[in-house]
Amino acid sequence: MKSYTADYVIVGAGTAGCVLANRLTEDPTVKVILVEAGERDRHPFIHVPAGFVRLLDHPTVTWRYRTEADAGTSGRAILFPRGRGLGGSSAINGLLYVRPFAEDIDSWERAGANGWNFDNCLPFYSRSETWTEGSSPQRGTHGPIQVSRVKNPPEICSAVVQAAQKAGLDFVDDPNSDTRGPSIWFYQQTRDGRRRSSAARGYLRPAMARPNLTVVTGLQVSGLEMNGTHVSGINGTTAANIPVQIRATREVILSAGVIGTPRLLEMSGIGDKAVLDNAGVKTRIALPGVGNNLQDHYVVRLGYRVRGAGTANERAHGLALAREMMRYVVSGTGVLTYSAALVGGFAQTRLATRPDVQFVIAPGSFAEGRIGVLESEPGVSCGVWQMRPESRGHVHITSSEITAAPTIAPSYLSSELDRNTMVEGLKIGRRIFAQPEVARYIVDETVPGRQADTDEALLQYVRDNGSTVYHAVGTCRMGEDEMSVVDSEMRVRGTTGLRIVDGSVMPSITSTNTNATVLMLAERAADMIRSPMAAHASSTYSKETV
Numbered sequence: 001m002k003s004y005t006a007d008y009v010i011v012g013a014g015t016a017g018c019v020l021a022n023r024l025t026e027d028p029t030v031k032v033i034l035v036e037a038g039e040r041d042r043h044p045f046i047h048v049p050a051g052f053v054r055l056l057d058h059p060t061v062t063w064r065y066r067t068e069a070d071a072g073t074s075g076r077a078i079l080f081p082r083g084r085g086l087g088g089s090s091a092i093n094g095l096l097y098v099r100p101f102a103e104d105i106d107s108w109e110r111a112g113a114n115g116w117n118f119d120n121c122l123p124f125y126s127r128s129e130t131w132t133e134g135s136s137p138q139r140g141t142h143g144p145i146q147v148s149r150v151k152n153p154p155e156i157c158s159a160v161v162q163a164a165q166k167a168g169l170d171f172v173d174d175p176n177s178d179t180r181g182p183s184i185w186f187y188q189q190t191r192d193g194r195r196r197s198s199a200a201r202g203y204l205r206p207a208m209a210r211p212n213l214t215v216v217t218g219l220q221v222s223g224l225e226m227n228g229t230h231v232s233g234i235n236g237t238t239a240a241n242i243p244v245q246i247r248a249t250r251e252v253i254l255s256a257g258v259i260g261t262p263r264l265l266e267m268s269g270i271g272d273k274a275v276l277d278n279a280g281v282k283t284r285i286a287l288p289g290v291g292n293n294l295q296d297h298y299v300v301r302l303g304y305r306v307r308g309a310g311t312a313n314e315r316a317h318g319l320a321l322a323r324e325m326m327r328y329v330v331s332g333t334g335v336l337t338y339s340a341a342l343v344g345g346f347a348q349t350r351l352a353t354r355p356d357v358q359f360v361i362a363p364g365s366f367a368e369g370r371i372g373v374l375e376s377e378p379g380v381s382c383g384v385w386q387m388r389p390e391s392r393g394h395v396h397i398t399s400s401e402i403t404a405a406p407t408i409a410p411s412y413l414s415s416e417l418d419r420n421t422m423v424e425g426l427k428i429g430r431r432i433f434a435q436p437e438v439a440r441y442i443v444d445e446t447v448p449g450r451q452a453d454t455d456e457a458l459l460q461y462v463r464d465n466g467s468t469v470y471h472a473v474g475t476c477r478m479g480e481d482e483m484s485v486v487d488s489e490m491r492v493r494g495t496t497g498l499r500i501v502d503g504s505v506m507p508s509i510t511s512t513n514t515n516a517t518v519l520m521l522a523e524r525a526a527d528m529i530r531s532p533m534a535a536h537a538s539s540t541y542s543k544e545t546v
């Protein structure tokens with residue numbers, strides 16, 4: 001067995017883990033070991049922005065999770081990607097940088113997460129980014145993550161923006177600082193020139209030069225080392241099946257993500273007793289909230305066949321693709337710099353008093369509206385997702401074996417409000433695409449198709465074809481009540497020496513895409529962890545093999 005010791009052991013080199021590894025090692029007297037189950041971020045499709053669609057079910061850079069088959073989604077088991085490797089999900093995500101609504105974070109404080117309101121958090125959003133378009137009081141200019149505008153969006157995107165304005169949405173130049181009413185805008189991307197600006201690239205790579213940071217890849221953590229209720233380290237196994245133990249003299253920090261973190265707690269006997277009994281794991285600390293409160297955004301797409309306007313479809317095949325590749329290499333522009341979508345919108349259905357649907361509009365379309373391989377004829381798509389779904393699910397282990405996949409049950413569409421909001425959102429999307437500014441390019445609606453002209457037919461389409469938009473959070477909820485898993489400083493209840501810093505601690509899902517908020521959480525956590533650190537800095541690092 002190999003064994004190591006450091007002040008802090010961070011499990012998971014995803015969005016949050018990379019931020020922490022960087023910020024904690026700014027103090028040269030503090031030794032950190034960052035452990036990651038996956039490998040280094042060498043795959044070229046990680047770095048080329050448009051490459052993300054080819055990685056969603058990749059055998060080495062994702063965990064290849066699937067949800068449970070659920071009657072609410074027509075009995076389908078839905079692909080549920082999570083990144084694996086340096087950068088975690090930030091290395092495979094759709095690059096869309098969208099901050100939450102202030103109200104989202106304010107609601108965390110009202111739900112019991114002390115001090116978690118938007119005003120307190122705003123400086124940490126800014127600290128994580130460099131907004132490449134200049135300064136604004138709300139935006140950061142010196143942070144590790146580069147945030148850029150989409151370069152030269154195709155004409156069809158401008159047509160959609162005009163059509164949306166005609167349909168009642170206001171054009172907003174910077175959706176990350178302007179007021180968030182019903183609006184239409186161009187997405188901003190976590191892109192640094194021609195390359196993805198992942199947490200690994202922005203935060204980890206510069207920190208890896210520091211002698212007080214050790215990054216261990218290919219090591220899957222299987223459990224926590226505990227003395228009573230104190231967590232003193234982690235156990236894991238390398239790809240070559242070598243057991244490894246790492247001791248933390250100060251804290252173990254779990255940043256293994258919305259699935260990985262509750263999974264590790266449960267594997268270690270921390271969780272709901274009934275769940276642990278079922279999996280054959282002895283309960284060490286009863287924490288009934290572990291793995292519950294799983295929330296996600298669920299998306300379906302309207303698809304349109306287009307004539308008279310260029311789209312990504314025809315540029316992503318054959319000779320045209322070769323030209324795009326050349327363009328990317330020479331000028332860093334073109335289809336290969338596109339993110340999951342180029343135009344976004346916030347719409348308000350008749351069921352809400354503030355925006356409740358986000359549109360993700362791309363100058364490209366997929367068969368059956370499901371993200372994957374682009375169709376070859378010109379097309380556009382408009383993804384529709386409810387911003388604050390009520391449906392809640394869970395993730396739990398079913399076995400004490402680390403190789404056994406957990407049960408992921410998001411319970412999409414289990415709330416009537418969620419079902420109705422999706423249907424209303426599709427109708428607003430159709431209204432936008434019926435405006436003359438964009439309708440003049442449209443040959444036909446390919447999915448769901450004009451025959452789907454009743455609420456029932458639209459809901460059936462939602463059930464049959466929807467999927468995750470990859471924003472799962474909340475499975476180790478922060479708060480001060482019995483069902484919360486961590487307190488307002490992200491310390492795991494009933495333990496000492498253990499913290500969770502990742503998307504799993506969000507008390508409720510943000511109205512928008514989640515990566516910006518995970519970056520913020522980790523930046524703020526770093527300050528919470530560091531402030532007592534200055535007083536107790538020690539050099540406890542040792543490396544030995546036994």
Ligand SMILES: Cc1cc2nc3c(=O)[nH]c(=O)nc-3n(C[C@H](O)[C@H](O)[C@H](O)COP(=O)(O)OP(=O)(O)OC[C@H]3O[C@@H](n4cnc5c(N)ncnc54)[C@H](O)[C@@H]3O)c2cc1C
Binds near residue numbers: 037085096220222260
């Ligand atoms: C396909 C996809 C597209 C997305 N698109 C967007 C987008 O466009 N915009 C946006 O804002 N958000 C997007 N998101 C969401 C966003 O990327 C995530 O919310 C965010 O990255 C989560 O960060 P995290 O630190 O909580 O977890 P992750 O980044 O998932 O990191 C967890 C890390 O822990 C590691 N790990 C897990 N278990 C273990 C273990 N037992 N031992 C060792 N290591 C372990 C994992 O391999 C992983 O590297 C997307 C996500 C995905 C998956």
